[in-house]
Amino acid sequence: MYRVGTGFDVHQLVSGRDLIIGGIKVPHSKGLLGHSDADVLLHAITDAVLGALALGDIGQWFPDTKQEFKGANSVELLRYVLESKYLAPWSLVNLDCTIIAQEPKLAAYIPSMRQVVAKLFNVTINDISIKATTFEKMGSLGRAEGIAAQANLMLQKTPTEK
Numbered sequence: 001m002y003r004v005g006t007g008f009d010v011h012q013l014v015s016g017r018d019l020i021i022g023g024i025k026v027p028h029s030k031g032l033l034g035h036s037d038a039d040v041l042l043h044a045i046t047d048a049v050l051g052a053l054a055l056g057d058i059g060q061w062f063p064d065t066k067q068e069f070k071g072a073n074s075v076e077l078l079r080y081v082l083e084s085k086y087l088a089p090w091s092l093v094n095l096d097c098t099i100i101a102q103e104p105k106l107a108a109y110i111p112s113m114r115q116v117v118a119k120l121f122n123v124t125i126n127d128i129s130i131k132a133t134t135f136e137k138m139g140s141l142g143r144a145e146g147i148a149a150q151a152n153l154m155l156q157k158t159p160t161e162k
């Protein structure tokens, strides 16, 4: 049995914050604003996992009104979802993501992001695709006021032994 999921997230780029994407600190003059570390890619992936199994969304699991999630490491949020009882019978088939960032250039950091995500899902990097695109300088994303990410994935039910 298979289930597909999609996730989308966007965060504002501001001064005075680290830029964390896919669990990797990317050198830049600005970072993403959020209650957590604002890792826009891991948030989109988390929502794709939750969406695949109709389990709500990241804000329902980790409300931004709760102090315990202030500054949260999004690697730990995704790990929590993946280690929950709901995900136990499921494994990842493949994940395909796009980061929409006018700046900075992300190509050099994508292999490390793929490693982080592959480890979380316990798959090889061949099952994890992460791409980046600009917004061709159009609109708010094109003015680099923020960064967005989308994620699509497929889960398969792990056969149980009898």
Ligand SMILES: Nc1ccn([C@@H]2O[C@H](COP(=O)(O)O)[C@@H](O)[C@H]2O)c(=O)n1
Pocket (backbone or CB within 6 Å): 100, 101, 102, 103, 104, 105, 106, 107, 108, 132, 133, 134, 135, 136
């Ligand atoms: N933040 C980004 C955006 C894009 N890239 C890479 O550049 C290529 C060209 O981007 P366009 O938006 O002009 O199509 C793109 O295919 C990515 O390989 C990037 O590294 N970081």
Ligand SMILES: C[C@@]1(CO)OP(=O)(O)OP(=O)(O)OC[C@H]1O
Pocket (backbone or CB within 6 Å): 009, 010, 033, 034, 035, 036, 037, 038, 039, 043, 058, 059, 060, 062, 063, 064, 065, 069, 070, 071, 072
């Ligand atoms: C992750 C959470 C929780 O710290 O906060 P943010 O970093 O603001 O991120 P968002 O994408 O709005 O998702 C849900 C939140 O509840």
